[in-house]
Amino acid sequence: MPKIEIREATIDDVEAMRGLLNDEIRNDVNVWDETPRSIAVMRAWLVERLDSGMAVLVATRAGAVIGYAGYGPFRPHSGYRHTVEHSVYVDREERGSGAGRALLRALVKIAEERGIHAMVGGIEAGNAASMHIHREMGFVETGRMPEVGKKFGRWLTLVLMQRTFDGDNAGTMP
Secondary structure, three states: OOOEEEEEOOHHHHHHHHHHHHHHHHHOOOOOOOOOOOHHHHHHHHHHHHHOOOOEEEEEEOOEEEEEEEEEEOOOOHHHOOEEEEEEEEOHHHOOOOHHHHHHHHHHHHHHHOOOOEEEEEEEOOOHHHHHHHHHOOOEEEEEEEEEEEEOOEEEEEEEEEEEOOOOOOOOOO
16 A cells, blocks of 8 residues: 655645545534535635645655644634644545644644644544544643533533643744
């Protein structure tokens, strides 16, 4: 089987990324949105991220996008400028292949190199695989918010996991 490659996302990846996100929106509780994204919305999202210097990565196998990950502002207030929130999406046929782990590892490395102080992930409490991978990457559970979301007629619990990077000179999110 061809190996997984991780690289920076480009505008040419938007359609594949949109397909992955919309599959999650339509079929799972890993994304707490119920409205699929249009190509225009996804393109604008990626352009904004790239123009702002934020990290967006794709995982490919034999040239096909099988996952993506990125980070952006944790919250909109200036006091949070040293903290980012990230997301990782992997094609359901590729789950367990190592793509999610590789994306998260690369994203953490970029955040640390750019001087980010803290990285936060919001994970649905039933997603044990994601929480396991995050623990492997040095994240710890810092909060659990029962029944703060609802999708497919059921209440969802949000688990916050955080990794704080060492160093006294934390950078600012680009």
